Amino acid sequence: IEFVELSPNKPPKGTKTLSLVVKGKETFRLGDCKYNVLAVKETFKNGAGETLDSFTALYAPDLQAALARRYDEGTSSEAVNGYETIKPLAE
Template identity: 65%
Template sequence: MIAVANKYESDSPQTQYLYAGLIEVFRDSDTGRLSMIPLGDLKKLFPLKAGAKSKTEFVRLSSKKAPKGTETLALAVKGKDSYKLGDCKYNVLVVGETITGDSGAIIDSFTALYSPDLQAVLARRYDEGTSAQSEVGFETIKPLKE
């Protein structure tokens, strides 16, 4: 499990907990908490390999909203790349992540640059392949204190 601390200009800081550094299972912030309860075995999705595609179902639980059915997370490993973080360069897998609701409507979609060696996402790309494409990378990665 990996903890990721995010700070955005407009929102309060949040901490995300990611299974294998890729799949969000819990989020905590001043504005609320959110759990993504997997309905399948997440271990079966790993290790990731180029060309791999997989799906798993979740229930989204929040203290402020009742669940609205299940959601499906689809992972598609599009290929390999490298990503520079600070003075280091890492080999990453380019992983498309799409979350859909019961009706099939897309709730969220982005591309994760995932380092299997670190078991962590180093950056995310949004609106990939469009003129609005953007990339949000992490500034630092450090181990959690034990």
């Protein structure tokens, strides 16, 4: 997906590219609950093709939300940043 990042006070600095690749299905624990999630590799690149950011989003289709992001996957620096709890907007 090619896009231009807009800012109200600055002109665009060129195009960026977002690449999405579904890597597979996993189970993700959030509090006392388990959710079936899709592991989606997201890579952002600038117009020159240099990687700006890359992570794996853990997307729960049932909730229509990403529950966590996994950085530096497969390395000793691997880290998961995600929600600790979730609750309904209204009961």
